[in-house]
Amino acid sequence: MLTQSILFVVLIVGGTALLSWPLGLYMKWAMDPSDPSSGIAGWKNRAFRVVGGPLTAQDQNWKRYMLAMLAFNVVMFVVTYGFLALQQYLPLNPDGKEALEGSLIFNTAASFTSNTNLQHYSGEVSLSYLSQLGGLMWLQFVSAATGITALVALARGLAGRPLGNFFVDIQRAAFLVLLPVAFVFAILLVLGGVPMTFSGSAIATTLEGVQQTIARGPVAAFVSIKQLGTNGGGFFGPNSTHPLENPSFWTNIIEMIAIILIPMACVWMFGRVIGRIRHAGVIFAVMLAFIAIKITGAVYFETAPTQAFANLPIEQTVGNLEGKEMRFGPTGGPLWSVLTTSTSNGSVGSMHDSLNPMTGLMPMVGMWLNATFGGVGVGMINMFLYIIVGVFIAGMMIGRTPEYLGWRVEAREVKFALFALLAHGLFILGGTAIFAATAWGADTLNNAGPHGFSEILYEFSSASANNGSGFEGLGDNTVPWNLATGIVMLLARFIPIILPLAIVGSLSAKRRSTESSGTLSVEGGVFATMLAATIIVIGALTFFPAATLGPIAEHVITMN
Amino acid sequence: MQSLLASIRIAAVTMLICVAGYATAVWAVARAIAPATAYASLITSQDGTIIGSRQIAQAFTRPEYFWPRPSAVDYDGAGAGGSNWSPTSSDVADRGREMVERYGATSENPLPAELAAASGAGLDPHISEAGALYQVARVAEARGLDQSRVGALVRNAAFSPGGFLTQDRIVNVLELNLALDRL
Structure with missing residues (x-):
């Protein structure tokens, strides 16, 4: 049992780490070709110019790049809002889905634009196939592509080069990176038994003569990009616990690999664009260490049997099975819960609300840090913020001017970085405080006591981390929840993209110095330790008091 | 304004390729290689x-x-x-x-x-x-x-x-x- 669990975890995390290396190489080739005007790259560039029009012709500075990104995201939001708001009049609606409520449409459009995929609806109950594919799946492609473009622009700036052109980069990310990988994974899922049909629900008459309506749809295509783009929004309400979204042990493995593959490859791509692959290796190792600790914690705490059955004649030899599926084995649920929250994916392979209290803390820690691989593109950007702060602190400690890759880090850059990092804490803790103290939150809980508090804390963590998973017992389809989390998701998406670009804009206006023996090397153990310490001090300690009121209190009170 | 125009053009093309093209391709392959499970077994x-x-x-x-x-x-x-x-x-x-x-x-x-x-x-x-x-x-x-x-x-x-x-x-x-x- 123990050896099987360890083997399982090592196979998935280690295997994906190996796969991410060639993918990182490919992503560098696709996103940042060394000679974009000749050969295959030149041919592709001309195609992208035809699509994007005259604005694609020249490089943009950080402000123009950012404005182009925002303009495109506005279009994303508006188009999807339209699809959702008009779904009852549009085609591809075989089950006759009705109109959606206004605040839910806002929340859903914000959620998928911001790559969060928090879902206050249940897909098979509320959405037409056109809303699912044309609205949401489209955003799953282009919002993930937005993350990749932001990272590649940041990396180019750090390399001392022009940032590039957003309208070219977004097409590179969507067509050259996400589309082919998504197609491969979709076919693997089809082979694993995931349905892919445009027919409406099937009506069955069961062996005992009862009618059962079985919702289905174009699931395989949707699930593939949902996992790869750290989107996480399920085709069905209960996401990848649903047997049609995740039919077997093997599809579960494929889907878990898809969760962390591109976030891992993004680190390698970053290293190649800045020309410092060893530095990327150090960052990768720090991220991997955090993930390993969380996985160990989650798998360990989830071996405790369901506490509520303690005094009943029920077998106590297996772990907690509430909210879990038999086909994934005992380690599948807790492992998935860590992977999906370490990245900003947010799909679920077991019900997080029904995890043991301390297991439920691990996903929350993942969302609080939000940089241990993190979202596609943006995870590495979040890590960049920690690096700026870490380098600054280290510089103060050794009494030298802090530098990163030869750029002098000064008060302005650190202020930006800290503001972006602390905004995350403010959104989570501020939101939780307001909703825990008022009927907005209290009336929507599914569990009493500290677990109820955890439901609110988790929801805001998920929104601010652009994660999208939830303690789904929470009755979150209310106007206050839809508006509050909708606004948090949008702010928490764009602040940590805009400010890092501003930092790079500010850095690259300075003269770059060559690194000497006096500067802190970014390729060694000292840097790794410094970075890990910064993450723990800023990321984890901010949230520790809230954790004691939620999962830790529940653990102490009930698990004995 | 020009940015919005470029965005709309790219939105239309991504919609065409990443949604219509991609979903149709996966659907066609699914029908061919896994006809039973493609319709939910x-x-x-x-x-x-x-x-x-x-x-x-x-x-x-x-x-x-x-x-x-x-x-x-x-x-x-x-x-x-x-x-x-x-x-x-x-x-x-x-x-x-x-x-x-x-x-x-x-x-x-x-x-x-x-x-x-x-x-x-x-x-x-x-x-x-x-x-x-x-x-x-x-x-x-x-x-x-x-x-x-x-x-x-x-x-x-x-x-x-x-x-x-x-x-x-x-x-x-x-x-x-x-x-x-x-x-």
Whole structure:
């Protein structure tokens, strides 16, 4: 049992780490070709110019790049809002889905634009196939592509080069990176038994003569990009616990690999664009260490049997099975819960609300840090913020001017970085405080006591981390929840993209110095330790008091 | 303004390629290489009516059938979901008590845990081999069959979901019940 669990975890995390290396190489080739005007790259560039029009012709500075990104995201939001708001009049609606409520449409459009995929609806109950594919799946492609473009622009700036052109980069990310990988994974899922049909629900008459309506749809295509783009929004309400979204042990493995593959490859791509692959290796190792600790914690705490059955004649030899599926084995649920929250994916392979209290803390820690691989593109950007702060602190400690890759880090850059990092804490803790103290939150809980508090804390963590998973017992389809989390998701998406670009804009206006023996090397153990310490001090300690009121209190009170 | 125009052009093309093209391509390949599962693994009887999906649990309450895990949504295939109750909550304890009573479990013969715990989607088609064997006596008695014969059927249907990566074998309840009806 123990050896099987360890083997399982090592196979998935280690295997994906190996796969991410060639993918990182490919992503560098696709996103940042060394000679974009000749050969295959030149041919592709001309195609992208035809699509994007005259604005694609020249490089943009950080402000123009950012404005182009925002303009495109506005279009994303508006188009999807339209699809959702008009779904009852549009085609591809075989089950006759009705109109959606206004605040839910806002929340859903914000959620998928911001790559969060928090879902206050249940897909098979509320959405037409056109809303699912044309609205949401489209955003799953282009919002993930937005993350990749932001990272590649940041990396180019750090390399001392022009940032590039957003309208070219977004097409590179969507067509050259996400589309082919998504197609491969979709076919693997089809082979694993995931349905892919445009027919409406099937009506069955069961062996005992009862009618059962079985919702289905174009699931395989949707699930593939949902996992790869750290989107996480399920085709069905209960996401990848649903047997049609995740039919077997093997599809579960494929889907878990898809969760962390591109976030891992993004680190390698970053290293190649800045020309410092060893530095990327150090960052990768720090991220991997955090993930390993969380996985160990989650798998360990989830071996405790369901506490509520303690005094009943029920077998106590297996772990907690509430909210879990038999086909994934005992380690599948807790492992998935860590992977999906370490990245900003947010799909679920077991019900997080029904995890043991301390297991439920691990996903929350993942969302609080939000940089241990993190979202596609943006995870590495979040890590960049920690690096700026870490380098600054280290510089103060050794009494030298802090530098990163030869750029002098000064008060302005650190202020930006800290503001972006602390905004995350403010959104989570501020939101939780307001909703825990008022009927907005209290009336929507599914569990009493500290677990109820955890439901609110988790929801805001998920929104601010652009994660999208939830303690789904929470009755979150209310106007206050839809508006509050909708606004948090949008702010928490764009602040940590805009400010890092501003930092790079500010850095690259300075003269770059060559690194000497006096500067802190970014390729060694000292840097790794410094970075890990910064993450723990800023990321984890901010949230520790809230954790004691939620999962830790529940653990102490009930698990004995 | 120019940025919006470029955005709209790119939005249209990504919609065409990443949604229409991609979904159609996956759909066409699925029809060709996995026609049965592409339509959600439906099982039909000889007269052509749909009995269910082999991937989706359906309700069984009669003693002559094996029963699946409890479902928080009463096996609603068009509105799946879990209980979302904390494993420390009294709600889970109450359901556990109900299931103990339903199966007549005692401390000498405790109930396999999955038969008391609701699954994530409420549609888990599987129970453990132990959970099926636990029900053999009831099923055999209701059908007037030999226990060893029903037990053999369970062992025959049980499989290891992840090969060498998993220890416990599981059984698909609907398929097991169909096999039972064929006996």
